[in-house]
Amino acid sequence: MTDKIDIKEKVLSENDRMAESLRQRFAGKTLCLNLVSSPGSGKTSLLEKTIPALEKELKMALVAGDVQTENDANRLIAAGGKAVRPIVTKGACHLDARMVETALDGLPVENADVLFIENVGNLVCPSSYDLGEDAKVVIISVTEGDDKPLKYPGMFRRSSLMIINKIDLLAHCEFDMAKVRQNALQINGNLDIFETSCRTGQGLDHWYNWLRQKSASKKKGQS
Amino acid sequence: MTDKIDIKEKVLSENDRMAESLRQRFAGKTLCLNLVSSPGSGKTSLLEKTIPALEKELKMALVAGDVQTENDANRLIAAGGKAVRPIVTKGACHLDARMVETALDGLPVENADVLFIENVGNLVCPSSYDLGEDAKVVIISVTEGDDKPLKYPGMFRRSSLMIINKIDLLAHCEFDMAKVRQNALQINGNLDIFETSCRTGQGLDHWYNWLRQKSASKKKGQS
16 A cells, blocks of 8 residues: 555656746736536536637646547537537546646637636546636536535535526525535635526526636736 | 556556456355446445345445545444455555455455446446456446446446436436447446436346346356
């Protein structure tokens, strides 16, 4: 087990160096967000809404990771995404900084106001890999249950914003909104929290305003 | 990267030996099922229904894995589970055979007809770890999207049964039942498939009959 831990630390440390180099590259201009969630919580749906809503205000670059298929990247292109790259991890359970750097090759990311990195759908492993992001955005859907922040604390501890998605299904689920907020804030008292439905559009304005504000702060060197 | 792969192979090979020893222990008597899914798809809910429905027919032992909290094990005890053990992985993204063996200590598993192992909610990593089970049962919910078998093929390839849960929400989701079946069978042509709602009870009889039949086959040495 010692060997396993040593190797894991070595890999993480290499990842941290690469992530730091990405962070330097984006300094003062490109807001970099790492979107994480369970499979099917709505990462791609959120971006499909965001692209047309903000395309006149913000230049967006997008990287979409999946274990297999380029489906998500294709959905983002169909939604109007102009600078989109897929990453197929071929079995790996998370993106790492090297995969992101490779995917950025040829992408006009230096001109982008925001780089969205859509991670593999997994509430555990992606929490350990810094991708050079300014913030992790964790998305949960109301169909998953209000206990998720307590059961997967690492991800919620390392995120800056929690988006509670699929609120159009609230009436059909046993999901206590007050409880999920309390559970999340117990893990991370600094978490911003928005409620959205990518299906109906409800609540998305909070997210768009958050993006505008974070992008502006990034350019002022405040994030 | 070579070091990383070597270590991973060593860990998996140790796991395989331990899993084989568990398999010998259960031979000819205890049907062992490894329940896998995304977070919040309904593994615990399925077991909460199964315990009271079959407690007069089948002796059940249950092991519930989570990254953090013993919530699931407590729910199984509240549902009437008499032989229940939690495994808190403290950050690890999957159960391994050693964790299961440790959790079984003191559990009357030798008398059990069925051992349910509820894995960590994760559609990627648990697919690589044999726990000595007769079958993996993968649960997806209709809120997750019909593309999941294509995007997480490893898990669906290694499972024997796919349960499509939360069908009470079908009218409120864009989920194509014919497509998810086609996608799953494209990955694994031998997959049994049932549709259920743990909330309304719809379709659970198929699952109960499958359990009865697999348990009977196990005792005849046919699985």
